[in-house]
Amino acid sequence: MAKKGMNRVSAARRTALEQQSMIGQKMNFAAAEAYKLLRTNVMFSFLGADECRILGVTSSFQGEGKSLTSINLAYTFAEAGKDILLIEGDMRLPTMAARLAMAGKPGLSNVLVGTDSMSKSVQEYDAIEEGRAASFDVLVSGDIPPTPSELLGSSQMSAFLVKMKEQYDVIILDLPPVEAVSDAIVASRLVDGMIVVVRAGHTVRGGLTDTMRQLKLAGAHILGFVFNGAASVGGGKYYKKGYYSSDYYGGYQT
Ligand SMILES: Nc1ncnc2c1ncn2[C@@H]1O[C@H](COP(=O)(O)OP(=O)(O)OP(=O)(O)O)[C@@H](O)[C@H]1O
Ligand SMILES: [Mg+2]
Numbered sequence: 231m232a233k234k235g236m237n238r239v240s241a242a243r244r245t246a247l248e249q250q251s252m253i254g255q256k257m258n259f260a261a262a263e264a265y266k267l268l269r270t271n272v273m274f275s276f277l278g279a280d281e282c283r284i285l286g287v288t289s290s291f292q293g294e295g296k297s298l299t300s301i302n303l304a305y306t307f308a309e310a311g312k313d314i315l316l317i318e319g320d321m322r323l324p325t326m327a328a329r330l331a332m333a334g335k336p337g338l339s340n341v342l343v344g345t346d347s348m349s350k351s352v353q354e355y356d357a358i359e360e361g362r363a364a365s366f367d368v369l370v371s372g373d374i375p376p377t378p379s380e381l382l383g384s385s386q387m388s389a390f391l392v393k394m395k396e397q398y399d400v401i402i403l404d405l406p407p408v409e410a411v412s413d414a415i416v417a418s419r420l421v422d423g424m425i426v427v428v429r430a431g432h433t434v435r436g437g438l439t440d441t442m443r444q445l446k447l448a449g450a451h452i453l454g455f456v457f458n459g460a461a462s463v464g465g466g467k468y469y470k471k472g473y474y475s476s477d478y479y480g481g482y483q484t
Contacts, residue, residue: 253301253329254364265306268425268456272303275423275453282395285453286319286421288405288414288445290437294429295458297325300404303425304355304366312399314366315352319403319417321371321378326404330355330368337372342386346372348394367398378406383416391420408441418450426452430459 257265276283287300297320304316317338318326327334332353336346351372356365375381394401403421405414418424424445428438445452 253298254305257302261302262306265302268303269306269310272423272425272453282398282401283422284391284395284401284403284420286403286405286414286417286424286450287427288424288441289407289427289429290409290433290441291407292323292410294407294427294432295456296320296407296427297329297404299425299427299456299458300402301326301329304368304402305364307400307402308364308366313397315369315394315398315401316355316366317369317401317403318371319382319413320406321375321381322406322411322413324371324374326368327370332368332370334370335372337370339372339375339378339381341369341372342381342384342390343375344386348390379411379413379416382413382420388420408444409437415444415448415450418445418448422451423453424450425454425456427456427458430457432459 272285285303287296287303289296297318300316304314307314316326318324319338321339324334324337326332327337330353332355336351338351340346341348341351348369351369353368353370354365355368381387391401403417405417408414414424426438426441426445442452
């Protein structure tokens, strides 16, 4: 969705970053297929719903691949022709701007407090010149606010999402880890479904159990899990991504 005044990332800079960041077309085949399967399952879970859906992405701990999953999910939906808004809902430790070679502000916090408009703050990530159209809009987190969870839970945030739902097919909200701060729990009432990232060799069972308990208590609709970092047949040498399709919708629906 092209918007006025949008900040476009140069192709060369983006390609360099994609190589480092394992996103977009730099995903290996197995990872790309896993994301397509995830996209399909998410679409099935929203079958019959015409309006925009909001997906939250969280995990138990830091560094499990929430942001990477959010970006690649946005890319994969965009590849399927959907109008996507990726929001960096982690207003504490932002990584999206550096990863996507975008300006770090203005962003979500600035829009919510009213210092900047959405049209001035939204940036576009696109891969059109690489042969396939897979552009999506990104709203980075912006200036770090004093109380991020309050801002996420504010009426401004709810009103902002209502407005954004009119413009996009899917909104992806990249969130902080549940075991670290309350933000993802606060945000769970804003999203239609939550995806929980589990990283091989990183997520501990007790942490995940507690995360699920907290999300369920908050009434979150758990769509399923992304198992990040699993060895996959034919995967690239440094990036392997697996995805538990068989367990995807098992047991945790609320
Ligand atoms: N499957 C993987 N293989 C190799 N590196 C990975 C994999 N998944 C994530 N990483 C790397 O691990 C780091 C953390 O990933 P990412 O930022 O996506 O995690 P996060 O859960 O969003 O972290 P945070 O909790 O800090 O927001 C990044 O440097 C990312 O490139
Ligand atoms: Mg992150």
